[in-house]
Amino acid sequence: MDFMLLLKAAVMGIVEGLTEFLPISSTGHLILAGALLGFDDEKAKVFDIAIQTGAIFAVVLVFWEKISATVLALPSQRLARRFATNVVIGFLPAVLLGLLLGNTIKAHLFTPTVVATTFILGGLVILWVERWGRKPLHDGHPDDHVRIVNVESMTPMDALKVGLVQCLAMVPGTSRSGATIIGGMLLGLSRKAATEFSFYLAIPTLIGAGVYSLYKERALLSVADVPLFAVGLVFSFLSAWLCVRWLLRYISTHNFVPFAWYRIAFGAVVLITAQQGWVVWQP
Numbered sequence: 001m002d003f004m005l006l007l008k009a010a011v012m013g014i015v016e017g018l019t020e021f022l023p024i025s026s027t028g029h030l031i032l033a034g035a036l037l038g039f040d041d042e043k044a045k046v047f048d049i050a051i052q053t054g055a056i057f058a059v060v061l062v063f064w065e066k067i068s069a070t071v072l073a074l075p076s077q078r079l080a081r082r083f084a085t086n087v088v089i090g091f092l093p094a095v096l097l098g099l100l101l102g103n104t105i106k107a108h109l110f111t112p113t114v115v116a117t118t119f120i121l122g123g124l125v126i127l128w129v130e131r132w133g134r135k136p137l138h139d140g141h142p143d144d145h146v147r148i149v150n151v152e153s154m155t156p157m158d159a160l161k162v163g164l165v166q167c168l169a170m171v172p173g174t175s176r177s178g179a180t181i182i183g184g185m186l187l188g189l190s191r192k193a194a195t196e197f198s199f200y201l202a203i204p205t206l207i208g209a210g211v212y213s214l215y216k217e218r219a220l221l222s223v224a225d226v227p228l229f230a231v232g233l234v235f236s237f238l239s240a241w242l243c244v245r246w247l248l249r250y251i252s253t254h255n256f257v258p259f260a261w262y263r264i265a266f267g268a269v270v271l272i273t274a275q276q277g278w279v280v281w282q283p
Helices: 003-019 026-037 042-050 052-062 064-073 078-108 112-132 156-170 176-186 191-216 223-250 257-275
Strands: none
Touching: 003 026, 003 042, 003 052, 003 223, 026 042, 026 112, 026 257, 042 052, 042 191, 042 223, 052 064, 052 191, 052 223, 064 078, 078 156, 078 191, 112 176, 112 257, 156 176, 156 191, 176 191, 191 223
């Protein structure tokens, strides 16, 4: 296989891994990177979705101790069963709405205006949540309305609400991580709990999307594509592993305001590149 094609796959894998779990929309970055690399045909679009699985393997590795302990405890511990049930409940809305509206959204909402608008609006929402939406207590700690400090304390209704918020990410440029993390914080989850539940929710969501896309577009693929996809998966895994570990440390002492300003700037990039004809903002 062409070395340059494999190099492009590696770059796309790195972009996917670094952006999937940050509130900045991996889809938008993959579209831009693909356009700049000339890696944006129909097969590349399947590739973009499939390599999300590599990023998910990184989450599984980082949280392996909890995931394995939960699976082993399912027959005997109510807390483990509730946690697993919450992940399933949070996952289901995206499945149902994706099957019902996925094609319609791709046909009508993947426009420069929509992508740029959601980038910018998402940035403004993050600014509001972080700077003005959480009024500080008289002792200076901005945790007055946090009801849930860890994912184990979530109820099925909490999980359903976060799952419904995740559906907003079907609109291009919104960011699945951004919707679940910031939405979770608005619903009363602590920053740590919202971020961790976003990671857990990503496991069935992104694996399901990857498997479905590969099956649906299987006619486009052949055995010769295995090295291409393997390179993308490996680099997606490695960069996501680094990103997830970094993000868990970051949220312990920082907020998401820098990501908000980045989103606003990226929205401007979308408008400029679209206006100049440099990038075709389509799924």
